[in-house]
Amino acid sequence: MFLDHGHRVAGSHRGTGVPAGVFGVEADITNRAQVVQALKDVADHHGPVETLIVNAGITDDDLLLRMDEEKIRRVLETNAIGPMIAxxxxxxxxxxxxxxxxxxxSSASARYGVPGQANYTAAKGALEGFAxxxxxxxxxxGIRCNVVAPGGTATDMTSALTEDQRQTMLNDVPLGRLARPEEIASVIYWVSQSTYMTGVTVPVTGGAVLGY
Ligand SMILES: NC(=O)c1ccc[n+]([C@@H]2O[C@H](COP(=O)([O-])OP(=O)(O)OC[C@H]3O[C@@H](n4cnc5c(N)ncnc54)[C@H](OP(=O)(O)O)[C@@H]3O)[C@@H](O)[C@H]2O)c1
Known part of the structure; x- marks a missing residue:
């Protein structure tokens, strides 16, 4: 999306590489030193960053009674603390x-509340308050900071859902399907370029969450 519009784009990854035309830097969002080095490498290559998209996220679901402390900490580190430090x-x-x-x-889950996702919804909610x-x-x-909160999207994150879980998720989606990743990316692009919007969380949920 950014490349299509003529931007110079850098992307961080953890060993998987980046698409053609993107300057790749390796960084784990939970490792501050790697994030600092990645920003420096990007600045050396492209000049100082003007638009920052923080997309990294994980889920690690369980009912709270069974959720061990490590699961809580890891999900908060990746979805909230790492992004805040970045x-x-x-x-x-x-x-x-x-x-x-x-x-x-973020994720529309932060707004719904989702059984099994106490760690994830807490982390994404924190991110929205931070923004x-x-x-x-x-x-x-002159800095704007906004959030895009997708609903269920067809990525690796949802590919592990059982058919029952997928159907339960879709029951709450008026448009009746998962989002395609490019439908989320286009909103991220639009939000990043909107010059009179800041502090807002934009839901992209096929109608499941209608406003923030
Ligand atoms: N899919 C959905 O239904 C959905 C719904 C709402 C919100 N979201 C949010 O959308 C974002 C993208 O998720 P996705 O659906 O594309 O999931 P995904 O396919 O599992 O991708 C997650 C991305 O986060 C990166 N990541 C995970 N841990 C990281 C770490 N410690 N440091 C750096 N990068 C890390 C992964 O990098 P690697 O490739 O190196 O693992 C991968 O690029 C996430 O913030 C997620 O919470 C997704």
């Missing part, structure tokens, strides 16, 4: 651009 580390270059844009990827505050702290410096 935003903090990217702030100085974004400030220099005077027109910086941050988009964080609202970053938006207010840095609006006067």
């Amino acid at each position: 935003v903090k580390e990217a702030l100085r270059p974004l400030l220099r651009s005077k027109d910086g844009s941050i988009v964080l990827v 609202r505050t970053v938006a207010k702290e840095y609006a006067s410096k």
